[in-house]
Amino acid sequence: MYFEINRNYFIDEISKCNRIVDYKSVSPALTGIFIEVDSDKISLVSTNQTLSIKTNIFADTNDLKIKETGSFLIRGKNFIEILRRMDDEVISMNKVETNLITLSGEKSEFMLNVMDEQDFPTISFKEIGSMIEVETSDIKKSLNQTIISVDEYNQKIVLQGINFQIDSSILYITGTDGKRVSRKKIELGEVYNDRFVANVPFKSVSEIMKLLSDKGKTKILVSDNFVTFTINNSIIQSTVLEGNFPDVNGVFPKDFNSTIYVENKKFLKLISRADIPSEENSSTVVNFILSGETICIKSNIQQIGSFEEEFKEFELKGLEEQNIFFNSKYLLDALRSFETKTIEINFLDSKAPIVVVSSEDPSLSQIILPMFSS
């Protein structure tokens, strides 16, 4: 095995693979990155069993010159750090013995021990199933906006991830922990008749979010036990959570008694004040009292103290009286998920969920169940 490659590009691609590696894995081989040098490309593969990634670098791109095929398995962490400390634009790698490779720049040379590649599992990346293509930036934003409602340790396994589901020409991305729901709609532009449902684990979602760029398209393929994301030269494949994701349509109230229209930033700052900081970092119960032209926000944490503020900078449609209690964290998460200037909060009564939306971005809804307080 012998190849030359652009050092910085090589670092970027190894870093993608290294990010998902579980260094606490009981199987040492799984702490490595498998690098396979073919005649026309090199492939880098890593896995943490839930999530696997394969990234390809093609010959004659990024200074890649392949002189001899072969493969090796190496721990990413130190390897990246060694590459970072080098100065050269292009480096070369050469297998000199079964478990020994050289990494050379113009003047410096490292002899590096590699791991036994026989122990690395063969990972098959799926190519058959229902497939859609969406803007990468849309997927990235949607995952950020819906993951807030996911509890990765939820007792119901299927709620430990984000649900992807197609209904006709719309992709719904939904997260819920039973006390709130985050839902995003993406218009696909064409009608899909294939069944397309996948529950992607929280940890996979958070890794996938980091790997998504802000441009280009992402292909999503759903097969029996896997969901596979193809982004440029990389394929990321995750196992899926078993079970039936609840039909959240039922929790959306249809009619409301009051709607308030408010500048998101101002309301967010108000609620962040009501979210009194405490040692335990627990969330605060916030009392929202609408009374004509005034919203009064009150909260209280036993050991620290209490808060009260009157707020008048809003517009109102409907009933002028509401008195409702929330978990401050849920409301803050919901408000932060909107990138819009204004938001609308819809109320039915003190027992019904509230729905936060924005006319500037109708694709996102955040639903929060109220708390029952004295």
Add this chain to the structure above:
Amino acid sequence: MYFEINRNYFIDEISKCNRIVDYKSVSPALTGIFIEVDSDKISLVSTNQTLSIKTNIFADTNDLKIKETGSFLIRGKNFIEILRRMDDEVISMNKVETNLITLSGEKSEFMLNVMDEQDFPTISFKEIGSMIEVETSDIKKSLNQTIISVDEYNQKIVLQGINFQIDSSILYITGTDGKRVSRKKIELGEVYNDRFVANVPFKSVSEIMKLLSDKGKTKILVSDNFVTFTINNSIIQSTVLEGNFPDVNGVFPKDFNSTIYVENKKFLKLISRADIPSEENSSTVVNFILSGETICIKSNIQQIGSFEEEFKEFELKGLEEQNIFFNSKYLLDALRSFETKTIEINFLDSKAPIVVVSSEDPSLSQIILPMFSS
């Protein structure tokens, strides 16, 4: 007690006090900041027993208006966070009951529980002793350059800190762990005859460094068991370490056989490559071989691999052959402490300490003992 103050300035001053607080202290009162409101100023005091700080804010500066004197003791952490979430430029504080204060802005109001101030210790900040005055930026830089050689867990108590000592008109600031010495000289401009010696604990030094700004002067006062730094409106007082600090002059070789002159950045990058990263984050033994016009740097870490590089970009005075072994971390720390473009490394032989200096900044010397390797 009742006063008004500029919110942002108040946050800055509370933060200074909060930084040294030990929240793990067994005495709850010590986790608080004591705020005393006099007729002409308010004082904020905190302590972690080794280090204490007092900062004064004078009436009619920073929007401070004192309407009623008094005092309270409050946990800094949450208090700062509450103040940060407020919007107001000026806030007011009012004691309404023994253990209850209000914190008010224009529209919002917090009722905050405070701690029992009777339990907070009385701290006497020293005013009598030997005193010098130095540029704050000089002290800050010097502490950064000498703390690198201090091991806060050194078996010899007196070595767990930095030594301040005056000899005639020069202030020497020295750190050593027995294997290396960092020494800085500051010209005071006048001769001092008073005894001025203090060993300041590592933890105090690292906190003091954060409190030092880049302008103005710092007064340093040495009394029997304390060293006191006065910087603008703040007084920081530390206990000192007992014992006699070793006379490090003895370890400085006087004559050298070889001196190399090198660009610091280039040499630093070379040694950082030789410092092969490993799981244990241990330092590497680096072999430095000078042979005429070439320096060969070699290193080796059992599990990871080995490194070798030839380096020619240096000038040499004296003997053309040296072969010596170092701890990579010590050499890297020493090189990083110089802000100069070039450095000089002085060698006697493989058993004598090397001395790193720079003609661009003669105030700093870094001495490193070699390792004995095969």
